[in-house]
Amino acid sequence: MKLIKILIIGLLAIASAACSYRSATSERVLAVSIEPMRWALEQIVGDHYKVVALMPSGADPEAFEPAVSARADFDRASLFFTIGYLPFEQKMIETTSVRAVATTGNITPIYGTHKCHHHGDQSHGDAADPHLWISIANMKAIAEAMCNEICTLDPDNAEEYKANLQELTLNLTEADAEIRADLDGCASRAFMLWHPTLSYFARDYSLEQIAVCADNKDVTPATMQTAIEKARAKSVRVFFSQGYCDPRQAQTLADETGAQIISVNLSGYDWLDQMKAVSRGLAQH
Numbered sequence: 001m002k003l004i005k006i007l008i009i010g011l012l013a014i015a016s017a018a019c020s021y022r023s024a025t026s027e028r029v030l031a032v033s034i035e036p037m038r039w040a041l042e043q044i045v046g047d048h049y050k051v052v053a054l055m056p057s058g059a060d061p062e063a064f065e066p067a068v069s070a071r072a073d074f075d076r077a078s079l080f081f082t083i084g085y086l087p088f089e090q091k092m093i094e095t096t097s098v099r100a101v102a103t104t105g106n107i108t109p110i111y112g113t114h115k116c117h118h119h120g121d122q123s124h125g126d127a128a129d130p131h132l133w134i135s136i137a138n139m140k141a142i143a144e145a146m147c148n149e150i151c152t153l154d155p156d157n158a159e160e161y162k163a164n165l166q167e168l169t170l171n172l173t174e175a176d177a178e179i180r181a182d183l184d185g186c187a188s189r190a191f192m193l194w195h196p197t198l199s200y201f202a203r204d205y206s207l208e209q210i211a212v213c214a215d216n217k218d219v220t221p222a223t224m225q226t227a228i229e230k231a232r233a234k235s236v237r238v239f240f241s242q243g244y245c246d247p248r249q250a251q252t253l254a255d256e257t258g259a260q261i262i263s264v265n266l267s268g269y270d271w272l273d274q275m276k277a278v279s280r281g282l283a284q285h
Helices: 002-026 035-045 068-074 087-094 136-153 155-183 199-204 221-233 247-257 271-284
Strands: 029-032 050-053 077-082 099-102 111-114 190-193 208-211 238-241 260-263
Touching: 029 035, 029 068, 035 050, 035 136, 035 155, 035 271, 050 068, 068 077, 077 087, 077 136, 087 099, 099 136, 136 155, 136 199, 155 271, 190 221, 199 208, 208 221, 221 247, 238 247, 238 271, 247 260, 260 271
Parallel strands: 029 050, 029 077, 077 099, 190 208, 190 238, 238 260
Antiparallel strands: none
């Protein structure tokens, strides 16, 4: 009798494991490069797909290297939505059979904020600023591009996806109006930060971004002094600090310019709240 009970328990365990395996393998997956894209895509697809982001919140998108553990869900994805300008995206594309879809084809990139990349003896000129998602206007275009692909992939639910996109677009429009209201009448329309991540935000709202370093590397005292003098001339009152910025250097810049340090994380799932934090920071100082 005891043996029979043991056999029954074993069979139930095997059956449960088999069900879990079938559930995991039958789950439909979509992959994106960064958390802000996951935020948008989840609102479009709802419960129809699991959305996974390769880069975790707070990582430096220009230096990030995906961990091997990130491949488990990624390799099951039907599509891989990319920004199109992040170094790790190309590395993933070269090592997977998942079809990649660039989402920024209808966005005009900004050049001149980032140093060019060299391969051997060849230079590719000024690199496009890769932080295209830090813009409500750009995120609308990214979301629309993702929605179009999903509607083709899953036509049975296309009308639902289009309705969700419409609602998402409306919410983004309302957020844009809120940011514009914050920025209206700012004492200074210039701000400072270590790396030029807010180029598209600045373009959208006619702001001036003063970045110390184009490549997140150590800078010379002369470069620091040039940035400080420019910030003083523009009456900069805010220094936006991100996770990969050295806090000691940020404090030095703030002390020299009289700017207030405000920490933001613009590569996280709550990217829209962080954009609002930027506008509020400029409005309040």
